[in-house]
Amino acid sequence: MNIKQIAKKAGVSVATVSRVMNHPENVAEHTREKIRKVMEEEGYKPNWFAQGLNFNKTMTIGLIVPHILNQMYMEIAKGVEDVVLAKGYITFIGNGEMNPKTEREYLDQLIQRKVDGIIIIFSSLESDELARLEKNDIPLVLIGANRDAPEFNMVKVDAKIAAETMVKHLLGCGHKRIAFLMGSDPREENEDMYDGYCRGLRSAGIRPDEDMVIKVDNSIEGGYQGTKKLLSITRPEAIYAANDNIAFGALDALKESGISVPDEVALAGFGNYRMSNMVEPKLTTSEVPYHKMGVYGARLLMDIIETQDKEEFDTRMITLQSKLKVRKSCGHNERIGEMF
Amino acid sequence: MNIKQIAKKAGVSVATVSRVMNHPENVAEHTREKIRKVMEEEGYKPNWFAQGLNFNKTMTIGLIVPHILNQMYMEIAKGVEDVVLAKGYITFIGNGEMNPKTEREYLDQLIQRKVDGIIIIFSSLESDELARLEKNDIPLVLIGANRDAPEFNMVKVDAKIAAETMVKHLLGCGHKRIAFLMGSDPREENEDMYDGYCRGLRSAGIRPDEDMVIKVDNSIEGGYQGTKKLLSITRPEAIYAANDNIAFGALDALKESGISVPDEVALAGFGNYRMSNMVEPKLTTSEVPYHKMGVYGARLLMDIIETQDKEEFDTRMITLQSKLKVRKSCGHNERIGEMF
DNA sequence: GTGAAAGCGCTAACAA
DNA sequence: TTGTTAGCGCTTTCAC
Numbered sequence: 063m064n065i066k067q068i069a070k071k072a073g074v075s076v077a078t079v080s081r082v083m084n085h086p087e088n089v090a091e092h093t094r095e096k097i098r099k100v101m102e103e104e105g106y107k108p109n110w111f112a113q114g115l116n117f118n119k120t121m122t123i124g125l126i127v128p129h130i131l132n133q134m135y136m137e138i139a140k141g142v143e144d145v146v147l148a149k150g151y152i153t154f155i156g157n158g159e160m161n162p163k164t165e166r167e168y169l170d171q172l173i174q175r176k177v178d179g180i181i182i183i184f185s186s187l188e189s190d191e192l193a194r195l196e197k198n199d200i201p202l203v204l205i206g207a208n209r210d211a212p213e214f215n216m217v218k219v220d221a222k223i224a225a226e227t228m229v230k231h232l233l234g235c236g237h238k239r240i241a242f243l244m245g246s247d248p249r250e251e252n253e254d255m256y257d258g259y260c261r262g263l264r265s266a267g268i269r270p271d272e273d274m275v276i277k278v279d280n281s282i283e284g285g286y287q288g289t290k291k292l293l294s295i296t297r298p299e300a301i302y303a304a305n306d307n308i309a310f311g312a313l314d315a316l317k318e319s320g321i322s323v324p325d326e327v328a329l330a331g332f333g334n335y336r337m338s339n340m341v342e343p344k345l346t347t348s349e350v351p352y353h354k355m356g357v358y359g360a361r362l363l364m365d366i367i368e369t370q371d372k373e374e375f376d377t378r379m380i381t382l383q384s385k386l387k388v389r390k391s392c393g394h395n396e397r398i399g400e401m402f
Numbered sequence: 403m404n405i406k407q408i409a410k411k412a413g414v415s416v417a418t419v420s421r422v423m424n425h426p427e428n429v430a431e432h433t434r435e436k437i438r439k440v441m442e443e444e445g446y447k448p449n450w451f452a453q454g455l456n457f458n459k460t461m462t463i464g465l466i467v468p469h470i471l472n473q474m475y476m477e478i479a480k481g482v483e484d485v486v487l488a489k490g491y492i493t494f495i496g497n498g499e500m501n502p503k504t505e506r507e508y509l510d511q512l513i514q515r516k517v518d519g520i521i522i523i524f525s526s527l528e529s530d531e532l533a534r535l536e537k538n539d540i541p542l543v544l545i546g547a548n549r550d551a552p553e554f555n556m557v558k559v560d561a562k563i564a565a566e567t568m569v570k571h572l573l574g575c576g577h578k579r580i581a582f583l584m585g586s587d588p589r590e591e592n593e594d595m596y597d598g599y600c601r602g603l604r605s606a607g608i609r610p611d612e613d614m615v616i617k618v619d620n621s622i623e624g625g626y627q628g629t630k631k632l633l634s635i636t637r638p639e640a641i642y643a644a645n646d647n648i649a650f651g652a653l654d655a656l657k658e659s660g661i662s663v664p665d666e667v668a669l670a671g672f673g674n675y676r677m678s679n680m681v682e683p684k685l686t687t688s689e690v691p692y693h694k695m696g697v698y699g700a701r702l703l704m705d706i707i708e709t710q711d712k713e714e715f716d717t718r719m720i721t722l723q724s725k726l727k728v729r730k731s732c733g734h735n736e737r738i739g740e741m742f
Numbered sequence: 743g744t745g746a747a748a749g750c751g752c753t754a755a756c757a758a
Numbered sequence: 759t760t761g762t763t764a765g766c767g768c769t770t771t772c773a774c
Contacts, residue, residue, distance in 0.1 A: 064751055075761045080753055090759055107514050111454035112751035115766045118451075130480055136470050143470070143497060152511050155495045157483060171492050174447050175462075282680070310680050317682075340622070340650050342657075342682040404767055415745045420769055430743055452767035455750045 063104045072100040083108060114176070121151050123363065124172035124180040126165055130157045134333055134352050135183055138205055141356020142181055149364055151178070160247070162186045173198050179363045181205060184249055189213065201366040205359045208249045215366065217359040217380045221251040221332075222258035224348045224384040228302060228330050229262025231346075231386060235393050237300035237328050238266075241274035243288045243312060245304040255304055255332070274298055278308055285311025293319055300328035300392070306335035306347055313341060313391075324393035334387050346392035348384040355382060403444045412440045423448060454516070463703065464494045464512035464520045466505055474673055474692050475523055478545055481696020482521055489704055491518070500587070502526045513538050519703045521545060524589055529553065541706040545699045548589045555706065557699040557720045561591040561672075562598035564688045564724040568642060568670050569602025571686075571726060575733050577640035577668050578606075581614040583628045583652060585644040595644055595672070614638055618648055625651025633659055640668035640732070646675035646687055653681060653731075664733035674727050686732035688724040695722060 069076045074093060081089050082097045089097075100106075114120055125142055127135045143153055154172060158165040165186055172180055173194075179201040185192065189211050195202045204216040232240050242259045245252040260270045273295055278288030285308035289301065293315070301316075303309035309331030316323050323329050323343055331338060334349040358380050369375045409416045414433060421429050422437045429437075440446075454460055465482055467475045483493055494512060498505040505526055512520055513534075519541040525532065529551050535542045544556040572580050582599045585592040600610045613635055618628030625648035629641065633655070641656075643649035649671030656663050663669050663683055671678060674689040698720050709715045 066751080076752075077754080077762075078760060081760085084753075088759075093759080109455070109751050110515050111451045111458075112766090113753085114451035115449070115455060115751080115768090116753045118766080130476050130483070131473055133471055133473055136476060140470055140497070152494060152496070152515070154492060156492070157480070175450050175492070282676075310677075314680065336622075337650075337677045337680065340654065340677065341680060406767080416768075417745060417747095417770080418743085421744085424769070428743075433743075449767050452750090453769085455752090455767080456769045458750085 063106050064109065065106075068097070068100055068104060068106050071104070072097045118176070120176050120178055122154065122175070122177045123151050123360075124154045124156065124168075124175075124177040126156045126158045126168055126172075126180070126182045126185070128158050128160045128184045128186070130155070133336060134350070137352035138183055138356035138359070141353040141358075142360040143356075144353075145357050145360035145364065151364075158182070158184075158186060160184075160186055162191075166191065169195070173200060179203070179367050181359050181363055184208065184247075184251075199372075201363060201372075203359050203363045203366070205355050206249065206251060208247075212379065213377065215362055215377055215379070217355050217362065217382070218251070219350050219355065219382050219384055221254040221384075222261070224332060224350075225255040225258025225302070226262040226265075227258075227386055228332070228346075228348060229259050230265060231388070232300045232302065232328060232330060232392060233262065233266050233268075235300075235328060237393070238268060239271075239274065239296075239299040241276070241292055241296075241298035241301045243276055243278050243285060243292070243301060243303040243308050245280045245308070246277040246284075247280055252304060259302065278304075280305065280308065282307050282311040282314075284308055285313075286315045288312070289315035290319075293321075298327060300330070303329070303331045306331035306333040306338045306345060309345055309347070309391075310337065310341060313345075324391050328393040329391040332384070338387075339389060343390035346389045347387050349387045350384045351382050358382070403446050404449065405446075408437070408440055408444060408446050411444070412437045458516070460516050460518055461491050462494065462515070462517045463491050464496065464508075464515075464517040466496045466498045466508055466512075466520070466522045466525070468498050468500045468524045468526070470495070470497045473676060474690070477692035478523055478696035478699070481693040481698075482700040483696075484693075485697050485700035485704065491704075498522070498524075498526060500524075500526055502531075506531065509535070513540060519543070519707050521699050521703055524548065524587075524591075539712075541703055541712075543699050543703045543706070545695050546589065546591060548587075552719065553717065555702050555717055555719070557695050557702065557722070558591070559690050559695065559722050559724055561594040561724075562601070564672060564690075565595040565598025565642070566602040566605075567598075567726055568672070568686075568688060569599050570605060571728070572640045572642065572668060572670060572732060573602065573606050573608075575640075575668060577638075577733070578608060579611075579614070579636075579639040581616070581632055581636075581638035581641045583616055583618050583625060583632070583641060583643040583648050585620045585648070586617040586624075587620055592644060599642065618644075620645065620648065622647050622651040622654075624648055625653075626655045628652070629655035630659075633661075638667065640670070643669070643671045646671035646673040646678045646685060649685055649687070649731075650677065650681060653685075664731050668733040669731040672724070678727075679729060683730035686729045687727050689727045690724045691722050698722070 065076045065079050069079045082094055156168040181203045184206040204214050206218055263270050276288045276292050278284040289312040301312055303312050321327050331345050331347040334347045338345040338347050405416045405419050409419045496508040521543045524546040544554050603610050616628045616632050618624040629652040641652055643652050661667050671685050671687040674687045678685040678687050
């Protein structure tokens with residue numbers, strides 16, 4: 063059923079039917095109702111392609127996520143969806159697989175499909191590749207970044223302060239020899255955390271010991287392996303993991319080595335993943351506002367899309383703070399932030 | 403840059419350019435190469451809408467997931483993506499929110515956007531609403547179902563056998579008074595599990611005790627609350643949870659009540675969620691082939707899409723089996739299926 | 743092997 | 759207020 067048939071059945075021209083859909087105020091009430099009734103009866107939906115061909119707008123955005131199975135990324139995705147859905151947009155969610163090639167392919171698809179905007183979570187692409195989007199006039203927002211890219215609109219969490227805060231907290235619990243399981247991805251966040259870690263230590267007059275900084279894969283397995291390696295070199299009083307998954311792996315390795323947490327070694331993570339208060343002992347970590355990162359990122363994108371004169375839109379970087387979540391694993395004597 | 407400009411620059415007609423893209427064998431090699439070069443230079447991509455308007459095919463499928471933050475659903479989604487991406491399709495992933503209204507809205511969006519096919523994971527809609535898709539000539543595949551809907555193509559896991567197997571295993575471990583934390587969603591899977599649970603008990607000559615069957619919300623919190631309720635009524639020897647999340651909540655409630663798992667109460671779940679071997683004690687559960695469910699569902703959909711004469715396509719139901727994963731929480735003396 | 747032109751379904755400028 | 763028509767970018771039929 064197309065517009066012509068509707069027009070015929072309603073005894074009007076296609077233009078009038080089109081007007082009912084796009085500028086109903088320019089159609090006499092009587093005619094309008096008649097046409098609406100026919101549309102209703104026929105269950106008419108305007109052809110998506112024909113509309114797109116005219117408007118050159120898809121009401122679609124693309125979202126590239128590093129890994130679709132990681133709940134934290136999906137939390138961001140949820141934030142994005144909450145915002146854009148309310149504005150009538152629908153989202154392509156694509157799996158970047160932490161892999162430039164896959165991400166690039168996905169990006170191509172999105173460009174070709176003429177999405178109205180793109181959000182990339184922890185992009186693994188270099189700036190010049192991302193710049194390609196601008197050439198195609200597609201607004202872009204980054205959430206997190208692989209390296210500082212001040213030329214792009216972006217939302218990030220302040221990982222440096224988070225790390226510094228956590229290290230200071232661990233120091234406050236009486237731990238001096240604090241190891242760091244650092245994420246090995248080349249993302250800015252990891253570097254930032256390292257800086258914060260060093261800063262925290264220096265604030266107590268401690269010189270960071272390179273032996274206690276282990277680069278690990280960003281996964282439970284990575285944390286497990288890294289901890290095994292760490293323990294083979296030295297025995298810290300506390301382990302700070304670059305995220306909760308790594309911490310879970312560390313916990314398992316410690317248990318396996320017969321080391322009690324937090325009595326013998328304290329442990330802290332980053333992210334406040336859903337399971338962090340289900341493991342034993344419950345994990346001290348930093349609560350990261352993932353959902354909000356998605357919300358702000360999406361709002362930023364909507365803003366750009368709705369700005370007519372792109373030239374006057376100032377590139378913005380939004381930095382959010384995480385929040386210390388003290389639980390049992392760090393050996394603190396109080397228990398704050400338990401289940402739920 | 404559109405086809406006309408490419409044609410002009412290459413000194414040919416638009417028809418020839420179009421042919422290079424769609425039927426290159428009908429273009430002289432010389433002309434073909436010349437045109438390809440121009441396309442390359444200009445980074446030309448045919449307009450998505452114009453193509454769609456002609457082909458009436460979007461190379462897009464819609465996937466509706468009950469909850470985007472649930473890793474198991476995303477595991478299915480990953481399976482789907484793995485298949486369709488390889489075929490050049492791209493996926494809209496939408497959040498049904500376990501809510502018929504949201505799901506319906508999303509479905510409308512997908513219909514309007516003329517996706518080539520739709521997969522719904524645990525749809526909350528009634529059959530007649532789903533039948534609407536057929537009216538729009540959009541192929542549909544269900545993964546899991548809220549009630550038996552033999553009229554649709556579908557992939558499911560055999561929950562009845564899973565439950566029966568698990569109950570028999572628990573009985574084999576010496577537990578007789580086995581409680582069941584049953585999911586309260588109105589999905590077929592829950593009923594099936596209940597049937598399997600009863601069957602397992604009866605196989606040992608035990609009459610199911612209604613006091614030991616508690617309907618709980620499908621979540622960690624639900625398991626926690628349900629277990630509290632259960633313990634206030636009676637004290638079972640084992641608790642069988644309808645999924646791992648519920649089991650995690652149960653575990654927390656048991657610990658909080660000072661009840662040791664598995665020494666005093668055994669525990670088992672369903673799903674083999676990622677954290678099930680990270681909790682203490684590691685959880686005995688059923689490994690469900692989520693990824694494969696997605697893969698088979700997607701293949702089924704691709705099959706339908708590629709079948710010219712829809713009339714001759716037989717509706718199929720694919721049932722997959724889960725696999726018992728014995729760990730420590732059920733009090734079994736061996737430990738099988740540990741980490742990784 | 744190639745080009746001219748009709749047509750996919752819709753929007754909007756222009757005319758009436 | 760409504761209708762006529764060009765045009766969005768592409769594919770494909772029909773001529774040549």
